Amino acid sequence: KHYSSGMYVRLAFAVAAHLNPEILVVDEVLAVGDLAFQKKCLGKMGEVSRGGRTVLFVSHNMAAVENLCSRGVVLHCGELECDGTAKDAIQYYLNSLSTRSGTGHIVELDDVGERTSRLAPLLKRMEFLTDDDEPLNEGLPIGSRLKIKVCFDLPKPTSNFNIGIGFNNTYGQRIFTAASIFEPRRWETECVGPQILTCDIPGFPLTPGEYAVKVWLDVNSSEADAIEDAVKIRVLESDFYGTGKVPWNGTFVLKHKWRLEQTATAMQADKVGVLK
Incomplete structure (x- = not known):
């Protein structure tokens, strides 16, 4: 039988994942396969990690690295350039790719x-x-x-x-x-x-x-x-909502309002006294 390079990677990952290794080395496995296969890979790597074993995950998928890893390293030409949290390593890598930043209008x-x-x-x-x-x-x-x-x-x-x-x-x-x-x-x-x-x-x-x-x-x-x-x-960062709280979660902000309404049960509870 003749297999594509992608099929070889899928087969290799399937074998490695079922051997229950102490250290699982995964190199660019998310670069091949469909979304279902990639989701299965991420699930298996998370399972291995939660089991107290080590996952060495090599990837250019920044979102997957941040979600899966607690520690990150950046290598360049075989040399270690950054060793820290996954978020710090991602930021270092992305900064190294930056061509120019907005310092003039x-x-x-x-x-x-x-x-x-x-x-x-x-x-x-x-x-x-x-x-x-x-x-x-x-x-x-x-x-x-x-x-x-x-x-x-x-x-x-x-x-x-x-x-x-x-x-x-x-x-x-x-x-x-x-x-x-x-x-x-x-x-x-x-x-x-x-x-x-x-x-x-x-x-x-x-x-x-x-x-x-x-x-x-x-x-x-x-x-x-x-x-x-x-x-x-x-x-x-700025006080977008005028409350002194800085938005941090998500990708965008929208003006919105909240309104509190008491239900009949809550209003009835306010009228009930407590006897001791």
């Missing part, structure tokens, strides 16, 4: 790497502003206004174009996407040459942390230019 896109251009480098510059068009130089408090100006070129006259801006968390997961195609009052006039589109987000809803910003340009319903990791912005 203007980002020149001509010098940014990881670019995919079908026509030409049409995306030129991004500018980040807050209330009253103040430059965003450091970080953005939760719920603050954010304006993003995107400067780009259109090589030929067209009205069919779109600017998209995506925000990814530290695990590379897309949290929020803003795109000009969602604008109800779309422009009908054909445009050519240098253009500026401004995305105005009245209350940026993401929780504290660092987010990688992807920007892309579609022309005639096809992606013409895209930059995967154009810049990183940092959302700062």
Whole structure:
């Protein structure tokens, strides 16, 4: 019989998992197989760990590492670079991949790497502003206004174009996407040459942390230019709800209200005295 490399990995994991080892070494097993197999792998590794045995889990799946591991190490060219909690190791690894962080409100896109251009480098510059068009130089408090100006070129006259801006968390997961195609009052006039589109987000809803910003340009319903990791912005802790409590759990915040209503049983209990 002939097996694919993925099938060999699945077979090897199945054998290793049923040997009840004291130390289970798992190297990139989540890179193969369907979701059901990956879920089974994570379940088995958790079972081994809870049984007091050691799991050495090698992976680039940051969410799985954080959920499964209590300790993390980062290796580079065979050398140990970081040894600490899983969260600390993940942050160290992600920081080592960062190309640039938002230390100025203007980002020149001509010098940014990881670019995919079908026509030409049409995306030129991004500018980040807050209330009253103040430059965003450091970080953005939760719920603050954010304006993003995107400067780009259109090589030929067209009205069919779109600017998209995506925000990814530290695990590379897309949290929020803003795109000009969602604008109800779309422009009908054909445009050519240098253009500026401004995305105005009245209350940026993401929780504290660092987010990688992807920007892309579609022309005639096809992606013409895209930059995967154009810049990183940092959302700062702030009193979003006005209670002195800082939101920390989840990925975004929403204004909401609570209302307490007493049931008939609770109201009746208030009227009942206690005799001693």
